[in-house]
Amino acid sequence: MxxxxxxxxxxxxxxxxxxxxxxxxxxxxxxxxxxxxxxxxxxxxxxxxxxxxxxxxxxxxxxxxxxxxxxxxxxxxxxxxxxxxxxxxxxxxxxxxxxxxxxxxxxxxxxxxxxxxxxxxxxxFMIRSFTQWLRLQELLREGRIGELRAVTAFFSYFNVDPTNIRNMVETGGGALYDIGCYCIQSARTGFGTEPTRVVGLIERDPAMGTDRLTSALMEFPGGQATFTCSTQTIPYQRVHFVGTKGRIEIEIPFNAPKDRPTRLFIDETGDIFGSGIVTEEFATADQYTMQGDAFSKAILEGGEVPVPLEEGIANMAVIEAIFRSAESGGWEKVPSGRVAK
CATH class of the missing domain: 3.40.50.720 (NAD(P)-binding Rossmann-like Domain)
Structure with missing residues (x-):
């Protein structure tokens, strides 16, 4: 047993x-x-x-x-x-x-x-243990799309309930903390390194004070990443990884359904009409099951957990820099010395 x-x-x-x-x-x-x-x-x-x-x-x-x-x-x-x-x-x-x-x-x-x-x-970050994200990392390591040069992400939902903790400044609410963190994680996972500097733009809800629309540009040693996240636009999510020889798109990157297969798309032709897209489909699975098992197995076997403290700190460093940039109106450096796994 x-x-x-x-x-x-x-x-x-x-x-x-x-x-x-x-x-x-x-x-x-x-x-x-x-x-x-x-x-x-x-x-x-x-x-x-x-x-x-x-x-x-x-x-x-x-x-x-x-x-x-x-x-x-x-x-x-x-x-x-x-x-x-x-x-x-x-x-x-x-x-x-x-x-x-x-x-x-x-x-x-x-x-x-x-x-x-x-x-x-x-x-x-349950995505780091989930099938489609593990496959993404394989494809990037294999050089399937050449050298990764750009990552772009969008993540949003609509929630204007002032009693919801996601809309309270004192509980760490707002788009960047709640869902922008996934977009940052996506770029760091793709490049396998940390951004050197960032610039951010934030629009805050006039009544609640939380950031309801946040966009950022992140400069990495090997390329650039952009994202927009929002708590007050129509729900939508996508992530694109674009390289010198192709691109990969994850269809439902963050709220992966547990009642149907998930998909990612690989295009190595550059045909803007999509005729060259190859679809990879992954069997129905629960990303929270996979996250729990990955963490539990690390405990049982003495291995590393999927997203250790160092990873969490590195992601927070980017979040903090984006907040600083929104205040300063300019580029902000991200502390060096942290490398994504």
């Missing part, structure tokens, strides 16, 4: 209850055995609905459970680092929802915590 990592979940956040937990429950190496809320009734309700054995009325009780190996932390953004640190101090491995933190300095504080406690800490 395959050994499974026993997971506990901090809070009944929608991303966990609706997507991550159901996915992890299907895993070969993962099982969700406990969930906690600051209101016991909420924890019990979620546990009953999802078939989770234990429900706790406080996060502290969950962290004190000796039968929990790892914690999934989907708390609001401003609580990511504090509770990830507390979980690590309790001897639990931690998969923390993106974005890892609100600032680079805050994220870097977890390096000392990880070193002292010896646990694994990773950021929950």
């Amino acid at each position: 395959t050994k499974k990592i026993r997971w506990g979940v901090l809070s009944t956040a929608a991303i966990g209850v609706k997507k991550v937990i159901p996915g992890m429950q299907l895993g070969q190496y993962s099982e969700v055995t406990a969930i906690a809320s600051r209101e016991l009734s909420k924890a019990k309700s979620a546990a009953d609905e999802l078939g989770i054995a234990k429900a706790y009325g406080s996060y502290e009780e969950l962290l004190a459970d000796p039968e929990i190996d790892a914690i999934y932390n989907p708390l609001p953004n401003q609580l990511h680092v504090p509770w990830t640190a507390k979980a690590a101090e309790a001897g639990k491995h931690v998969l923390c929802e993106k974005p890892l933190s609100i600032t680079v300095a805050e994220a870097e504080s977890l390096l000392e915590v990880r070193s002292r406690t010896g646990v694994k800490i990773g950021e929950a």
Whole structure:
């Protein structure tokens, strides 16, 4: 019988209850055995609905459970680092929802915590464990499109609810933190290096104060990347990787469906009418199942988690630089010395 990592979940956040937990429950190496809320009734309700054995009325009780190996932390953004640190101090491995933190300095504080406690800490960019993204990296390494020169991404949804945490400045809301982080991750994954400088343009909601439309240009050693993200436009998402000999397009890059196959398109002809496009289709799968299993397997085998702390810090450095650029109106350097895996 395959050994499974026993997971506990901090809070009944929608991303966990609706997507991550159901996915992890299907895993070969993962099982969700406990969930906690600051209101016991909420924890019990979620546990009953999802078939989770234990429900706790406080996060502290969950962290004190000796039968929990790892914690999934989907708390609001401003609580990511504090509770990830507390979980690590309790001897639990931690998969923390993106974005890892609100600032680079805050994220870097977890390096000392990880070193002292010896646990694994990773950021929950589920795309990095998913089939179509693993295939993308293979194609880029093989030189299928020649030298990668440009990455362009778009990610948006429409949400103007002022009570939603995605629209609250104090909880780290706004487009860049919530979904722009995926666009940055896409470019860093493609180039396999860090951008040297960025320039950003931000439009904020006049009432809520969060960035509702954000665009950025990132300069990499080997090329350039651009993206636009928005919390107040029609839902849409695409990523394009363009090289000297071809291009790759991921159809639904971020919210990959779990009820139908996913696809990416490869064009090595340059025919603008698309006659030369080759479609690769991937079997129906749940990216949260794959994320949970990849992290759990790393724990069981002593390997590296899909998106370790260093990766999370590097992504935050780009986010922070884009915010600075929007304020300064000019190019901002991204701290060097971090290399994407």
